[in-house]
Amino acid sequence: MNFWRVLWSMVGKDLRIEWRTKQLFISSLSFALLLVFLMGLVLYGSGNMTRFADAGLLWLLIMMAGLFSLNRQDDKERWDGAIYAATLVPTDRSVLFYARVISHLLFVAVMEIVLVPLYSVVLGTSIQVAWGPIILVLLMGTIGFVAVGAMLTSLALTSSLREILVPLMIFPLSVPLLLGAVEVTSSILQGNWGKGVWWAVIGAYDVLFLGLPGLLYDFIAEV
Amino acid sequence: MSHLLELQGIQKSLGHRSVLNGADLTIDAGEIVWLVGPNGSGKTTLIKVAAGMSTPGKGTVSWFGNRPSPRLRARIGVLLDASFLYGELTAEENLFYYARIYGLQDARQKVQEWLERVRLHRDKHVLVKAFSKGMKQRLAIARAFIHQPEVLFLDEPYDGLDVASSQHLTAWLKAMREAGTGILLVSHEDTAFRGLSVRTLKLSQGRLIKGESP
Numbered sequence: 290m291n292f293w294r295v296l297w298s299m300v301g302k303d304l305r306i307e308w309r310t311k312q313l314f315i316s317s318l319s320f321a322l323l324l325v326f327l328m329g330l331v332l333y334g335s336g337n338m339t340r341f342a343d344a345g346l347l348w349l350l351i352m353m354a355g356l357f358s359l360n361r362q363d364d365k366e367r368w369d370g371a372i373y374a375a376t377l378v379p380t381d382r383s384v385l386f387y388a389r390v391i392s393h394l395l396f397v398a399v400m401e402i403v404l405v406p407l408y409s410v411v412l413g414t415s416i417q418v419a420w421g422p423i424i425l426v427l428l429m430g431t432i433g434f435v436a437v438g439a440m441l442t443s444l445a446l447t448s449s450l451r452e453i454l455v456p457l458m459i460f461p462l463s464v465p466l467l468l469g470a471v472e473v474t475s476s477i478l479q480g481n482w483g484k485g486v487w488w489a490v491i492g493a494y495d496v497l498f499l500g501l502p503g504l505l506y507d508f509i510a511e512v
Numbered sequence: 513m514s515h516l517l518e519l520q521g522i523q524k525s526l527g528h529r530s531v532l533n534g535a536d537l538t539i540d541a542g543e544i545v546w547l548v549g550p551n552g553s554g555k556t557t558l559i560k561v562a563a564g565m566s567t568p569g570k571g572t573v574s575w576f577g578n579r580p581s582p583r584l585r586a587r588i589g590v591l592l593d594a595s596f597l598y599g600e601l602t603a604e605e606n607l608f609y610y611a612r613i614y615g616l617q618d619a620r621q622k623v624q625e626w627l628e629r630v631r632l633h634r635d636k637h638v639l640v641k642a643f644s645k646g647m648k649q650r651l652a653i654a655r656a657f658i659h660q661p662e663v664l665f666l667d668e669p670y671d672g673l674d675v676a677s678s679q680h681l682t683a684w685l686k687a688m689r690e691a692g693t694g695i696l697l698v699s700h701e702d703t704a705f706r707g708l709s710v711r712t713l714k715l716s717q718g719r720l721i722k723g724e725s726p
Binding site for chain 2: 310378380
Protein backbone atom coordinates (compact mmCIF):
# COMPACT_ATOMS: atom_id res chain seq x y z
CA MET A 290 0.00 0.00 0.00
CA ASN A 291 2.81 2.35 1.02
CA PHE A 292 4.72 1.42 -2.11
CA TRP A 293 1.92 2.44 -4.49
CA ARG A 294 1.16 5.64 -2.62
CA VAL A 295 4.81 6.68 -2.71
CA LEU A 296 5.16 5.58 -6.34
CA TRP A 297 2.23 7.70 -7.56
CA SER A 298 3.33 10.65 -5.40
CA MET A 299 6.75 10.55 -7.08
CA VAL A 300 5.32 10.20 -10.58
CA GLY A 301 2.84 12.99 -9.85
CA LYS A 302 5.67 15.23 -8.66
CA ASP A 303 7.69 14.53 -11.83
CA LEU A 304 4.71 15.29 -14.06
CA ARG A 305 3.87 18.46 -12.15
CA ILE A 306 7.43 19.75 -12.50
CA GLU A 307 7.53 18.87 -16.20
CA TRP A 308 4.11 20.39 -16.83
CA ARG A 309 5.33 23.58 -15.14
CA THR A 310 8.73 23.88 -16.78
CA LYS A 311 8.32 21.82 -19.99
CA GLN A 312 12.15 21.83 -20.03
CA LEU A 313 12.55 18.13 -20.61
CA PHE A 314 9.87 17.82 -23.25
CA ILE A 315 10.79 20.91 -25.23
CA SER A 316 14.54 20.29 -25.21
CA SER A 317 14.26 16.59 -26.08
CA LEU A 318 11.63 17.13 -28.73
CA SER A 319 13.59 19.98 -30.31
CA PHE A 320 16.65 17.73 -30.43
CA ALA A 321 14.65 14.89 -31.97
CA LEU A 322 12.94 17.15 -34.53
CA LEU A 323 16.31 18.49 -35.55
CA LEU A 324 17.53 14.93 -36.09
CA VAL A 325 14.45 14.07 -38.19
CA PHE A 326 14.94 17.06 -40.45
CA LEU A 327 18.67 16.38 -40.76
CA MET A 328 17.89 12.79 -41.70
CA GLY A 329 15.31 14.01 -44.19
CA LEU A 330 17.88 16.40 -45.63
CA VAL A 331 20.76 13.96 -46.06
CA LEU A 332 18.51 11.12 -47.26
CA TYR A 333 16.40 13.29 -49.57
CA GLY A 334 15.78 11.49 -52.84
CA SER A 335 17.20 8.16 -51.64
CA GLY A 336 14.16 6.23 -52.74
CA ASN A 337 15.97 2.93 -52.43
CA MET A 338 16.27 2.98 -48.63
CA THR A 339 15.34 -0.43 -47.29
CA ARG A 340 12.69 -1.06 -44.65
CA PHE A 341 15.49 -2.25 -42.39
CA ALA A 342 17.27 1.10 -42.70
CA ASP A 343 13.95 2.89 -42.09
CA ALA A 344 13.42 0.93 -38.90
CA GLY A 345 17.04 1.33 -37.78
CA LEU A 346 16.97 5.09 -38.19
CA LEU A 347 13.64 5.34 -36.38
CA TRP A 348 14.96 3.44 -33.35
CA LEU A 349 18.23 5.36 -33.29
CA LEU A 350 16.19 8.55 -33.30
CA ILE A 351 14.02 7.36 -30.41
CA MET A 352 17.02 6.20 -28.39
CA MET A 353 19.00 9.40 -28.97
CA ALA A 354 16.05 11.56 -27.94
CA GLY A 355 15.32 9.26 -25.00
CA LEU A 356 18.91 9.41 -23.82
CA PHE A 357 18.94 13.20 -24.10
CA SER A 358 15.90 13.44 -21.83
CA LEU A 359 17.19 10.74 -19.43
CA ASN A 360 20.29 12.77 -18.74
CA ARG A 361 18.26 15.89 -18.10
CA GLN A 362 15.56 14.21 -16.02
CA ASP A 363 17.86 13.94 -13.02
CA ASP A 364 18.67 17.63 -12.89
CA LYS A 365 15.62 18.40 -10.75
CA GLU A 366 16.46 15.50 -8.41
CA ARG A 367 19.98 16.77 -7.88
CA TRP A 368 18.80 20.27 -6.99
CA ASP A 369 19.68 20.64 -3.30
CA GLY A 370 19.95 16.92 -2.72
CA ALA A 371 16.32 15.92 -3.29
CA ILE A 372 17.53 12.59 -4.65
CA TYR A 373 18.84 11.63 -1.20
CA ALA A 374 15.36 11.92 0.27
CA ALA A 375 14.64 8.74 -1.67
CA THR A 376 16.80 6.84 0.81
CA LEU A 377 14.37 7.90 3.55
CA VAL A 378 11.10 6.78 1.96
CA PRO A 379 9.04 4.56 4.28
CA THR A 380 8.85 1.79 1.70
CA ASP A 381 11.19 -0.22 -0.51
CA ARG A 382 13.72 2.11 -2.15
CA SER A 383 13.11 0.49 -5.52
CA VAL A 384 10.07 2.76 -5.68
CA LEU A 385 12.40 5.49 -6.94
CA PHE A 386 13.51 3.33 -9.87
CA TYR A 387 9.93 2.46 -10.85
CA ALA A 388 8.83 6.09 -10.52
CA ARG A 389 11.67 7.08 -12.87
CA VAL A 390 10.69 4.39 -15.36
CA ILE A 391 7.03 5.44 -15.39
CA SER A 392 7.76 9.18 -15.61
CA HIS A 393 10.32 8.73 -18.34
CA LEU A 394 8.15 6.28 -20.24
CA LEU A 395 5.39 8.89 -20.31
CA PHE A 396 7.78 11.58 -21.58
CA VAL A 397 9.20 9.37 -24.31
CA ALA A 398 5.76 8.05 -25.29
CA VAL A 399 4.46 11.59 -25.78
CA MET A 400 7.57 12.38 -27.80
CA GLU A 401 7.00 9.31 -29.96
CA ILE A 402 3.42 10.40 -30.67
CA VAL A 403 4.88 13.50 -32.32
CA LEU A 404 8.03 11.95 -33.77
CA VAL A 405 6.85 8.76 -35.43
CA PRO A 406 4.22 10.28 -37.74
CA LEU A 407 6.61 13.12 -38.57
CA TYR A 408 9.39 10.65 -39.34
CA SER A 409 6.99 8.75 -41.56
CA VAL A 410 6.13 11.91 -43.52
CA VAL A 411 9.67 13.34 -43.78
CA LEU A 412 11.31 10.09 -44.82
CA GLY A 413 8.36 8.76 -46.79
CA THR A 414 7.99 5.62 -44.67
CA SER A 415 4.55 4.06 -44.84
CA ILE A 416 4.03 3.37 -41.14
CA GLN A 417 0.32 4.05 -41.53
CA VAL A 418 -0.19 0.56 -42.91
CA ALA A 419 0.26 -1.17 -39.57
CA TRP A 420 -0.30 1.08 -36.58
CA GLY A 421 -1.29 -1.68 -34.12
CA PRO A 422 1.92 -3.75 -34.28
CA ILE A 423 4.03 -0.58 -34.55
CA ILE A 424 2.50 0.80 -31.36
CA LEU A 425 3.13 -2.52 -29.59
CA VAL A 426 6.78 -2.74 -30.60
CA LEU A 427 7.32 0.93 -29.81
CA LEU A 428 5.84 0.40 -26.35
CA MET A 429 7.82 -2.74 -25.59
CA GLY A 430 11.08 -1.38 -27.00
CA THR A 431 10.68 1.92 -25.16
CA ILE A 432 9.95 0.19 -21.84
CA GLY A 433 13.18 -1.83 -22.20
CA PHE A 434 15.26 1.20 -23.16
CA VAL A 435 13.81 3.37 -20.40
CA ALA A 436 14.34 0.63 -17.79
CA VAL A 437 18.00 0.21 -18.81
CA GLY A 438 18.42 3.99 -18.80
CA ALA A 439 16.76 4.45 -15.39
CA MET A 440 19.02 1.79 -13.92
CA LEU A 441 22.17 3.33 -15.36
CA THR A 442 21.28 6.90 -14.41
CA SER A 443 20.62 5.67 -10.87
CA LEU A 444 24.03 4.00 -10.77
CA ALA A 445 25.77 7.09 -12.12
CA LEU A 446 23.69 9.64 -10.26
CA THR A 447 26.39 10.92 -7.95
CA SER A 448 29.18 10.66 -10.51
CA SER A 449 30.49 13.86 -12.03
CA LEU A 450 31.03 11.92 -15.28
CA ARG A 451 27.42 10.72 -15.56
CA GLU A 452 26.71 12.58 -18.81
CA ILE A 453 29.48 10.58 -20.45
CA LEU A 454 29.10 7.35 -18.49
CA VAL A 455 25.41 6.84 -19.21
CA PRO A 456 25.68 7.01 -23.03
CA LEU A 457 28.83 4.90 -22.94
CA MET A 458 27.01 2.19 -21.00
CA ILE A 459 23.48 2.44 -22.34
CA PHE A 460 24.16 1.76 -26.02
CA PRO A 461 26.31 -1.38 -25.58
CA LEU A 462 23.83 -2.67 -23.02
CA SER A 463 20.90 -1.97 -25.36
CA VAL A 464 22.33 -3.63 -28.50
CA PRO A 465 20.21 -6.81 -28.32
CA LEU A 466 17.13 -4.71 -27.59
CA LEU A 467 17.93 -2.37 -30.48
CA LEU A 468 18.48 -5.27 -32.87
CA GLY A 469 15.23 -6.90 -31.80
CA ALA A 470 13.25 -3.68 -32.11
CA VAL A 471 14.73 -2.92 -35.54
CA GLU A 472 14.12 -6.48 -36.85
CA VAL A 473 10.50 -6.48 -35.64
CA THR A 474 9.82 -2.93 -36.87
CA SER A 475 11.26 -3.64 -40.30
CA SER A 476 9.10 -6.79 -40.58
CA ILE A 477 6.03 -4.79 -39.60
CA LEU A 478 6.85 -2.19 -42.25
CA GLN A 479 6.91 -5.04 -44.76
CA GLY A 480 3.48 -6.21 -43.67
CA ASN A 481 4.18 -9.08 -41.24
CA TRP A 482 4.77 -9.46 -37.49
CA GLY A 483 8.36 -10.65 -37.71
CA LYS A 484 10.06 -13.58 -36.02
CA GLY A 485 8.91 -14.60 -32.56
CA VAL A 486 12.48 -14.79 -31.32
CA TRP A 487 12.94 -11.02 -31.72
CA TRP A 488 9.69 -10.32 -29.89
CA ALA A 489 11.02 -12.64 -27.17
CA VAL A 490 14.30 -10.68 -26.97
CA ILE A 491 12.41 -7.42 -26.47
CA GLY A 492 10.07 -9.03 -23.92
CA ALA A 493 13.02 -10.55 -22.04
CA TYR A 494 14.71 -7.15 -21.86
CA ASP A 495 11.57 -5.63 -20.38
CA VAL A 496 11.24 -8.34 -17.76
CA LEU A 497 14.96 -8.42 -16.90
CA PHE A 498 15.53 -4.70 -16.61
CA LEU A 499 12.26 -4.00 -14.86
CA GLY A 500 12.89 -6.81 -12.38
CA LEU A 501 16.61 -6.77 -11.66
CA PRO A 502 17.05 -3.12 -10.55
CA GLY A 503 14.00 -3.53 -8.32
CA LEU A 504 15.81 -6.28 -6.44
CA LEU A 505 19.16 -4.47 -6.27
CA TYR A 506 18.02 -0.91 -5.70
CA ASP A 507 18.74 -0.84 -1.98
CA PHE A 508 22.44 -1.29 -2.78
CA ILE A 509 22.32 1.23 -5.61
CA ALA A 510 20.60 3.90 -3.52
CA GLU A 511 23.26 4.30 -0.84
CA VAL A 512 24.52 7.87 -0.46
CA MET B 513 13.39 -1.20 27.35
CA SER B 514 15.16 -0.67 24.02
CA HIS B 515 16.84 2.56 23.00
CA LEU B 516 15.33 4.71 20.28
CA LEU B 517 18.68 4.62 18.53
CA GLU B 518 21.67 2.41 19.15
CA LEU B 519 24.96 2.36 17.25
CA GLN B 520 27.52 -0.30 18.10
CA GLY B 521 31.08 -0.36 16.84
CA ILE B 522 30.39 1.67 13.71
CA GLN B 523 33.25 1.79 11.25
CA LYS B 524 33.06 3.69 8.00
CA SER B 525 35.66 4.67 5.44
CA LEU B 526 35.28 7.22 2.66
CA GLY B 527 37.70 6.23 -0.06
CA HIS B 528 40.91 5.27 1.73
CA ARG B 529 40.20 7.49 4.71
CA SER B 530 38.81 5.89 7.84
CA VAL B 531 36.16 8.31 9.19
CA LEU B 532 34.42 6.32 11.90
CA ASN B 533 36.41 3.85 13.90
CA GLY B 534 34.20 1.98 16.32
CA ALA B 535 31.66 4.66 17.26
CA ASP B 536 29.08 3.66 19.89
CA LEU B 537 26.00 5.71 20.69
CA THR B 538 22.58 5.33 22.30
CA ILE B 539 19.71 7.79 22.35
CA ASP B 540 16.68 7.30 24.57
CA ALA B 541 13.24 8.86 24.51
CA GLY B 542 13.33 12.55 25.37
CA GLU B 543 17.08 12.84 25.03
CA ILE B 544 19.04 15.33 22.96
CA VAL B 545 22.57 14.34 22.04
CA TRP B 546 24.77 17.17 20.80
CA LEU B 547 27.54 15.86 18.60
CA VAL B 548 30.65 18.03 18.39
CA GLY B 549 33.96 17.75 16.62
CA PRO B 550 36.16 19.66 14.20
CA ASN B 551 35.36 19.93 10.50
CA GLY B 552 35.94 16.65 8.73
CA SER B 553 35.74 14.59 11.93
CA GLY B 554 32.86 12.53 10.53
CA LYS B 555 29.78 14.08 12.18
CA THR B 556 27.71 14.15 8.99
CA THR B 557 28.88 10.65 8.08
CA LEU B 558 27.77 9.43 11.50
CA ILE B 559 24.35 11.04 11.01
CA LYS B 560 23.98 9.43 7.57
CA VAL B 561 24.89 6.02 8.96
CA ALA B 562 22.60 6.45 11.96
CA ALA B 563 19.74 7.56 9.70
CA GLY B 564 20.16 4.55 7.42
CA MET B 565 21.26 6.63 4.46
CA SER B 566 24.70 5.08 4.37
CA THR B 567 25.78 1.54 5.22
CA PRO B 568 28.54 1.13 7.80
CA GLY B 569 31.60 -0.91 6.91
CA LYS B 570 31.30 -2.66 10.27
CA GLY B 571 29.02 -2.35 13.28
CA THR B 572 25.28 -2.34 13.77
CA VAL B 573 22.56 0.30 13.72
CA SER B 574 19.25 -0.29 15.43
CA TRP B 575 16.14 1.85 15.62
CA PHE B 576 13.59 1.17 18.35
CA GLY B 577 15.40 -2.08 19.12
CA ASN B 578 15.17 -3.38 15.56
CA ARG B 579 17.23 -3.37 12.40
CA PRO B 580 16.40 -0.32 10.23
CA SER B 581 13.57 -1.16 7.86
CA PRO B 582 11.36 0.73 5.40
CA ARG B 583 8.48 0.67 7.89
CA LEU B 584 10.65 2.21 10.64
CA ARG B 585 11.88 4.96 8.29
CA ALA B 586 8.45 6.58 8.75
CA ARG B 587 9.40 7.17 12.39
CA ILE B 588 12.61 9.10 11.79
CA GLY B 589 13.24 12.61 10.49
CA VAL B 590 16.42 13.84 8.85
CA LEU B 591 17.72 17.34 8.17
CA LEU B 592 21.09 17.56 6.45
CA ASP B 593 22.96 20.40 4.79
CA ALA B 594 20.96 19.73 1.59
CA SER B 595 17.30 20.66 1.95
CA PHE B 596 15.88 17.70 -0.07
CA LEU B 597 13.43 20.18 -1.61
CA TYR B 598 12.44 20.61 -5.26
CA GLY B 599 13.19 24.04 -6.66
CA GLU B 600 10.47 23.82 -9.30
CA LEU B 601 7.75 23.12 -6.73
CA THR B 602 6.21 25.69 -4.44
CA ALA B 603 6.69 25.58 -0.68
CA GLU B 604 3.20 24.14 -0.26
CA GLU B 605 3.69 21.52 -3.00
CA ASN B 606 7.00 20.42 -1.50
CA LEU B 607 5.51 19.89 1.94
CA PHE B 608 2.43 18.21 0.52
CA TYR B 609 4.62 15.85 -1.49
CA TYR B 610 6.48 14.75 1.65
CA ALA B 611 3.26 14.57 3.65
CA ARG B 612 1.90 12.16 1.00
CA ILE B 613 5.13 10.15 0.99
CA TYR B 614 4.73 9.68 4.75
CA GLY B 615 1.05 8.81 4.34
CA LEU B 616 -0.25 11.53 6.68
CA GLN B 617 -4.03 11.26 6.95
CA ASP B 618 -4.60 14.98 7.42
CA ALA B 619 -1.88 16.00 4.96
CA ARG B 620 -3.40 19.30 3.81
CA GLN B 621 -4.05 20.47 7.34
CA LYS B 622 -0.57 19.48 8.52
CA VAL B 623 0.99 21.31 5.57
CA GLN B 624 -0.86 24.52 6.40
CA GLU B 625 0.05 24.18 10.08
CA TRP B 626 3.73 23.80 9.35
CA LEU B 627 3.76 26.57 6.77
CA GLU B 628 2.42 28.88 9.47
CA ARG B 629 4.85 27.59 12.09
CA VAL B 630 7.86 28.29 9.89
CA ARG B 631 6.27 31.60 8.80
CA LEU B 632 6.10 30.72 5.13
CA HIS B 633 2.31 30.69 4.74
CA ARG B 634 2.41 33.98 2.82
CA ASP B 635 5.00 32.51 0.45
CA LYS B 636 3.41 29.10 0.07
CA HIS B 637 2.78 29.57 -3.65
CA VAL B 638 6.32 30.73 -4.38
CA LEU B 639 8.69 28.32 -6.12
CA VAL B 640 11.38 27.16 -3.70
CA LYS B 641 14.14 28.03 -6.17
CA ALA B 642 13.30 31.67 -5.46
CA PHE B 643 13.71 31.27 -1.69
CA SER B 644 16.57 32.71 0.33
CA LYS B 645 18.83 30.34 2.26
CA GLY B 646 16.99 31.02 5.51
CA MET B 647 13.54 30.47 3.95
CA LYS B 648 14.73 27.23 2.40
CA GLN B 649 16.12 26.09 5.74
CA ARG B 650 12.80 26.86 7.47
CA LEU B 651 10.94 24.84 4.87
CA ALA B 652 13.46 22.01 5.18
CA ILE B 653 12.81 21.98 8.94
CA ALA B 654 9.08 21.71 8.27
CA ARG B 655 9.81 18.92 5.79
CA ALA B 656 11.80 16.97 8.40
CA PHE B 657 9.30 17.55 11.25
CA ILE B 658 5.94 17.25 9.47
CA HIS B 659 5.43 13.54 10.15
CA GLN B 660 6.21 13.91 13.86
CA PRO B 661 9.26 11.64 13.91
CA GLU B 662 10.25 9.84 17.10
CA VAL B 663 13.95 10.20 16.31
CA LEU B 664 15.39 13.30 14.67
CA PHE B 665 18.77 13.62 12.98
CA LEU B 666 19.70 17.27 12.59
CA ASP B 667 22.89 18.44 10.89
CA GLU B 668 23.41 22.20 11.39
CA PRO B 669 19.68 22.99 11.71
CA TYR B 670 20.40 26.62 12.73
CA ASP B 671 22.36 27.30 9.56
CA GLY B 672 20.95 30.36 7.78
CA LEU B 673 18.20 31.04 10.33
CA ASP B 674 17.50 34.51 11.71
CA VAL B 675 17.22 35.10 15.45
CA ALA B 676 13.44 34.61 15.59
CA SER B 677 13.58 31.39 13.57
CA SER B 678 16.42 30.07 15.75
CA GLN B 679 14.34 30.72 18.86
CA HIS B 680 11.36 28.95 17.29
CA LEU B 681 13.50 25.96 16.40
CA THR B 682 14.86 25.72 19.95
CA ALA B 683 11.31 25.88 21.32
CA TRP B 684 10.19 23.08 18.95
CA LEU B 685 13.15 20.93 19.92
CA LYS B 686 12.29 21.46 23.56
CA ALA B 687 8.64 20.55 22.97
CA MET B 688 9.59 17.48 20.94
CA ARG B 689 12.01 16.32 23.58
CA GLU B 690 9.28 16.68 26.22
CA ALA B 691 7.01 14.62 23.98
CA GLY B 692 9.62 11.83 23.98
CA THR B 693 11.45 12.43 20.74
CA GLY B 694 15.13 11.49 20.69
CA ILE B 695 17.34 13.98 18.89
CA LEU B 696 20.86 13.70 17.47
CA LEU B 697 22.08 17.20 16.81
CA VAL B 698 25.16 18.53 15.05
CA SER B 699 25.59 22.27 15.36
CA HIS B 700 28.32 24.84 15.70
CA GLU B 701 25.73 27.30 17.05
CA ASP B 702 25.87 26.23 20.69
CA THR B 703 24.38 29.52 21.89
CA ALA B 704 21.14 28.87 20.00
CA PHE B 705 20.14 25.90 22.17
CA ARG B 706 21.81 26.94 25.41
CA GLY B 707 18.51 26.63 27.27
CA LEU B 708 18.16 22.99 26.35
CA SER B 709 19.53 20.18 28.44
CA VAL B 710 21.70 18.13 26.16
CA ARG B 711 24.21 15.30 26.44
CA THR B 712 27.38 16.27 24.61
CA LEU B 713 29.50 13.76 22.75
CA LYS B 714 32.69 14.56 20.92
CA LEU B 715 33.75 12.72 17.81
CA SER B 716 37.46 12.21 18.06
CA GLN B 717 39.50 9.94 15.79
CA GLY B 718 36.33 8.19 14.69
CA ARG B 719 35.10 7.41 18.21
CA LEU B 720 32.57 9.11 20.45
CA ILE B 721 33.77 10.38 23.81
CA LYS B 722 32.06 12.44 26.49
CA GLY B 723 32.21 16.15 25.71
CA GLU B 724 31.56 19.38 27.60
CA SER B 725 28.03 20.77 27.86
CA PRO B 726 27.29 24.05 26.06
